[in-house]
Amino acid sequence: MAVQTRVVSIFFIQLVLLAVSGLNRANGAGLRTGYYDESCPDAETIALKTIRKAISKDVTLAAALLRLHFHDCFVRGCEASVLLDAAEEGDAEKDASPNFSLRGYDVIDDVKSAIEKSCPGVVSCADILALAARDAVRLTGGSFWKAETGRRDGRISLSKEADENLPSSNFNIAQLKQNFASKGLTKKDLAVLSGAHTIGVASCFVITDRLYNFTGRSDTDPALDPTFASELKKKCKPGGGGPFLELDQGSSTISDAHFYKAVRQNRGLLTTDAALLNDHVTRAYVNRQSTSAAAGATFGRDFGESMVKMGEIGVLTGNEGEIRKRCAFVN
Numbered sequence: 001m002a003v004q005t006r007v008v009s010i011f012f013i014q015l016v017l018l019a020v021s022g023l024n025r026a027n028g029a030g031l032r033t034g035y036y037d038e039s040c041p042d043a044e045t046i047a048l049k050t051i052r053k054a055i056s057k058d059v060t061l062a063a064a065l066l067r068l069h070f071h072d073c074f075v076r077g078c079e080a081s082v083l084l085d086a087a088e089e090g091d092a093e094k095d096a097s098p099n100f101s102l103r104g105y106d107v108i109d110d111v112k113s114a115i116e117k118s119c120p121g122v123v124s125c126a127d128i129l130a131l132a133a134r135d136a137v138r139l140t141g142g143s144f145w146k147a148e149t150g151r152r153d154g155r156i157s158l159s160k161e162a163d164e165n166l167p168s169s170n171f172n173i174a175q176l177k178q179n180f181a182s183k184g185l186t187k188k189d190l191a192v193l194s195g196a197h198t199i200g201v202a203s204c205f206v207i208t209d210r211l212y213n214f215t216g217r218s219d220t221d222p223a224l225d226p227t228f229a230s231e232l233k234k235k236c237k238p239g240g241g242g243p244f245l246e247l248d249q250g251s252s253t254i255s256d257a258h259f260y261k262a263v264r265q266n267r268g269l270l271t272t273d274a275a276l277l278n279d280h281v282t283r284a285y286v287n288r289q290s291t292s293a294a295a296g297a298t299f300g301r302d303f304g305e306s307m308v309k310m311g312e313i314g315v316l317t318g319n320e321g322e323i324r325k326r327c328a329f330v331n
């Protein structure tokens with residue numbers, strides 16, 4: 001009996017420790033602003049300079065960089081697993097279908113090489129992703145926030161985990177809320193972070209069902225403004241072929257609150273953007289950001305806050321993981 005009690009209490013202690021370490025993971029303990037102030041004081045300046053150069057040549061890279069950080073953080077946490085090449089062919093996160101259209105890997109590599117020249121082996125690829133996302137937003141006219149750093153890089157990247165963890169473009173609002181909640185993010189974070197779609201593009205493929213086969217009866221999503229739907233049908237073929245489309249029509253290279261106006265007018269491109277109107281918290285946020293005179297400022301502030309929170313998901317800190325020498329390979 002005594003042995004049983006001891007086994008039970010050891011099990012209980014282990015459970016508590018597991019829960020506490022899980023919480024630490026989730027709340028970004030070990031991250032802080034200015035983490036490299038002593039060890040690599042120019043890290044953020046070098047990153048900004050390199051990213052500015054890339055974006056000045058091709059403004060669409062800003063969206064690509066912002067999306068990379070999101071796709072990193074939602075799979076195994078923000079530990080740069082999205083950047084790793086497959087150990088076995090086709091096996092890494094970047095090989096998973098939701099990641100086929102990720103871009104901007106070269107820019108991250110350029111930032112890493114430039115920083116390595118100043119301070120070798122100090123700055124993680126995971127932090128570079130967070131800094132790149134932050135700088136992408138400010139360089140496209142969006143807000144600036146102080147980015148937390150101190151992340152370390154993971155050593156595992158599995159395509160099936162990307163499939164399991166990234167929200168699908170067909171998710172309804174309940175699935176979106178559930179997916180964000182599983183990462184410690186609220187409904188407000190969902191509404192705010194969806195505003196990342198103020199920049200960037202999507203392929204016709206991701207809206208084919210919305211246009212041509214919404215409920216399996218060759219119908220169009222009734223939540224889509226009919227004029228907008230006809231415009232889109234002219235561009236996108238039923239099989240998914242067609243050009244890339246602006247996520248925020250007419251304003252896809254500027255980080256602003258215009259996206260919410262489009263969503264409110266049923267002109268949000270993705271099913272998941274339109275779905276923000278189907279929950280009272282996310283709908284209220286869309287309405288506020290599309291009508292308030294202070295929309296730009298409040299969206300900018302909110303976006304910075306939610307990005308910092310997203311950047312804390314499942315981070316590795318202290319002695320965990322490693323500082324990769326090259327972002328596509330473990331050391």
Ligand code: HEM
Nearest residue numbers: 063064066067070101167168169193196200201202203272
């Ligand atoms: C709420 C759930 C989300 C879903 C379902 C979703 C889905 C998508 C899809 C389907 C695309 C187009 C991809 C393609 O056509 O290949 C896209 C693009 C993009 N997403 Fe999201 N996304 C979500 C949230 C986010 C978040 C939280 C961020 C960043 C914080 C983000 C940033 C972007 C950006 C910037 C692009 C444009 C990329 C480019 O132009 O290369 N998304 N997203």
